[in-house]
Amino acid sequence: MKAKIILSITAVIIYSVECLAQNSPVETQNPNSDYKPAKAGQTRAAGVKTKTAYKVDKIAEKLGSPWAVIPLPDGRLLITDRKGSMQIIDANGTFVKKITGFPEVDASGQGGLLDVALDPNFSKNKMIYWSFSEKNGVGNLMAVAKGELNEAESTVQNSVVIFRATPPLKSSMHYGSRLVFDKDGNLFVSTGERSILEGRKQAQWLNSGLGKIFKITKDGKPAPGNPFINQKDAMPEIFAYGIRNAQSLDIHPVTGELWEAEFGPKGGDEVNIIKAGKNYGWPTITYGLEYSLAKVGDGIQQKEGMEQPVYYWDPVLSPGGMTFYKGNAIPEWKNNLFIGGLSSMHIARLVIENNKVVGEERLLEDKKERFRDVAYFNGMLYAITDGGNLYRITKK
Ligand SMILES: [Ca+2]
Numbered sequence: 503m504k505a506k507i508i509l510s511i512t513a514v515i516i517y518s519v520e521c522l523a524q525n526s527p528v529e530t531q532n533p534n535s536d537y538k539p540a541k542a543g544q545t546r547a548a549g550v551k552t553k554t555a556y557k558v559d560k561i562a563e564k565l566g567s568p569w570a571v572i573p574l575p576d577g578r579l580l581i582t583d584r585k586g587s588m589q590i591i592d593a594n595g596t597f598v599k600k601i602t603g604f605p606e607v608d609a610s611g612q613g614g615l616l617d618v619a620l621d622p623n624f625s626k627n628k629m630i631y632w633s634f635s636e637k638n639g640v641g642n643l644m645a646v647a648k649g650e651l652n653e654a655e656s657t658v659q660n661s662v663v664i665f666r667a668t669p670p671l672k673s674s675m676h677y678g679s680r681l682v683f684d685k686d687g688n689l690f691v692s693t694g695e696r697s698i699l700e701g702r703k704q705a706q707w708l709n710s711g712l713g714k715i716f717k718i719t720k721d722g723k724p725a726p727g728n729p730f731i732n733q734k735d736a737m738p739e740i741f742a743y744g745i746r747n748a749q750s751l752d753i754h755p756v757t758g759e760l761w762e763a764e765f766g767p768k769g770g771d772e773v774n775i776i777k778a779g780k781n782y783g784w785p786t787i788t789y790g791l792e793y794s795l796a797k798v799g800d801g802i803q804q805k806e807g808m809e810q811p812v813y814y815w816d817p818v819l820s821p822g823g824m825t826f827y828k829g830n831a832i833p834e835w836k837n838n839l840f841i842g843g844l845s846s847m848h849i850a851r852l853v854i855e856n857n858k859v860v861g862e863e864r865l866l867e868d869k870k871e872r873f874r875d876v877a878y879f880n881g882m883l884y885a886i887t888d889g890g891n892l893y894r895i896t897k898k
Contacts, residue, residue, distance in 0.1 A: 525549060528864050533816040534769040537789050537803050540810050543858055545789070547813070550853055550861035554832045555898035558866060561595025562892035570617045570823060571886045573879035575625050581886060582632065584614030590655060595892055603649075603657035607634040608642045611674020617823075619681040619689065621648075621720070629720075630658065631689060633679040641672035643711075644679050644693050646722065664722025665739065667693040667711035671701050676747040680823065682760070684717070684753060688725040690760055690776075691716040694747030695784070705744055705784045708736035713784060715748065715762065715776050717741035729779030744782040744808065750824040751776075755837055757857070761812075763824055763841050766790035767798060769816030773839070774809065775857060783808040789816055813852065813859040820844035823875030831881030831897045840865075840883060842873030849873050849885060866893065 527546035539545050567584040574580055577593045586607045590598040607615045613635030621629035628651040636645040646665040649658035667678075676694030683689055695701040695713035705713025708730055716739040717725040724731050724738035731738045750763035760776040770790025774782055787805050788798050804810065822842035827835040839852040847870055853861030866873070871887035878884075883895040 528862050529815070529817070531817055534795065535789065535791050535816060537816075539789075539814070540804050543813075543860065544811065545814050545816065547852070547859045547862045550851075550863045552832065552834060552851070552863060552865075554834060556832055556895055557898045558869075559894050559896075560891050561894045562591055562597070563890060565589070565591075565886065565890040565892060567614070567888075568874060568886040568890065568892075569614065570875050571877045571884050571892070572618055572620065573877055573884070574620070577879055579877070579879075579884060579892070580618055580620075580630075581892070582615050582618050584616065585609050586615045586634075588615070588618060588632075591892065595894070599655050601651065601656060601658065603659065603661070604632070604634070605647060605661055605663070606637070608637045608674075609635070613642065613674050613677055616644075616677060616679040617681045619683055622683050622687050628652075631664075631681055631720075633677075633681055633691065635674075635677050636663070636666070638666070638670040641670045642674075643667050643670040644677040646681065646689070646691055646718075648720070664720075665691065665716070665718055667691075667714070667716070669710065669712075671696045671698060671712075673698050673701065676701070676765075678745070678748050680749050680751040682751045682753060684760070685758060686725075687720065689718050689720065690741065690751055691718060692745065692748035692751055692762065692764075694745070694749075694765075697747070702785050705746065706781070706786065708733065708740060708743065711737055711739075713743065713745045713747075714740050715742040715745060715751075715760070727778075741778055742776045742780050742782060744784050744786070746784040746788075750821045750841055752824055752826050752839070755826050755828045761824075761826075761839065763819075763821035765820060766814070766816075766818060768793050768795065769818060771815040771818040771821055772811035773813040773841075773852070773859070774811050777809075780809050781807060782811075789814045790818075812857060817846075819846045819850055821850075822873055823877075825876050825878040825883070827883065828878050829881045840876045840878075842876045842885060844872045844874065844888070847871060847873070849876060849883075865895070869893070
């Protein structure tokens with residue numbers, strides 16, 4: 503009897519230890535700050551591990567300086583190159599064609615030809631939209647252009663700049679630049695605050711285009727119903743503000759809401775759900791520190807009237823592009839969020855329930871690469887890296 507009880511207790515202990523081990527957060531380093539989250543589960547969610555067998559293939563290399571990868575309707579991939587061109591790669595990684603004819607880009611630092619989005623009607627009209635850093639006045643800025651892909655898929659014609667995130671500043675950093683269409687055919691555009699103090703404060707200014715999420719029409723006009731459209735002295739294209747540098751946007755496949763990830767400074771990278779008219783706090787509130795380890799501003803993390811991130815990292819992920827997994831080939835990935843990590847050198851998988859992050863996993867850590875963007879197509883994930891490689895992740 504005694505032996506039986508001891509055995510049962512031992513079994514319970516072993517089981518508990520296994521659960522604990524499984525649920526430990528993937529992050530094991532100390533945070534940079536001693537800041538406490540505003541709510542449970544806002545950082546260091548339980549670690550999870552994918553059970554379905556999957557395989558990772560490097561299907562292309564030497565892609566130059568890729569910044570964005572998106573699927574074309576037929577499953578080929580459109581990949582931008584920061585230096586000022588794009589290329590089409592087929593689903594097996596074979597080079598198909600280089601696309602040129604884009605207006606000049608300022609490719610210094612983090613700039614260049616950055617994101618690309620297909621017109622919702624692309625199959626018929628062949629229109630593409632792209633973001634880029636443009637030399638402008640005293641410095642440069644993030645601009646959005648559109649043009650038509652020619653029949654041979656070798657050049658864009660009738661290019662026109664439809665939007666500029668003014669004012670121009672002298673900086674080669676924090677352009678934001680992610681583009682995503684909503685279900686009504688309006689375009690969300692993210693910008694950064696240019697990583698200099700002059701731009702940083704403007705993230706809170708409604709008359710500045712720095713540190714914002716915009717919602718514009720295909721012609722670059724303010725989207726109907728934008729929150730500040732009737733407010734004097736506000737840019738009518740603004741959808742949300744108080745953003746540091748957002749290079750990740752995607753629409754949640756079930757809720758239809760806009761999700762965003764942005765770079766914090768030292769600590770404080772965030773995932774947010776972006777809602778019309780809301781203030782996301784930078785630089786007034788942040789879970790990060792200056793690179794010098796000094797506090798940012800008053801060193802506060804929460805404030806009335808400013809949105810809390812859904813999730814944050816300290817130390818940072820450095821979020822490149824991201825995508826929701828919109829299928830169920832790998833069942834436990836359905837509606838999970840996959841974010842490319844740059845300095846962290848992995849892809850973060852976030853399990854989301856009721857708009858909260860309930861699990862985190864690190865994928866492709868063994869590749870030791872800076873993941874610049876991640877795309878979803880037909881049950882597969884594609885990822886590009888600063889090393890110029892293209893990976894495909896599929897069910898085994
Ligand atoms: Ca924030």
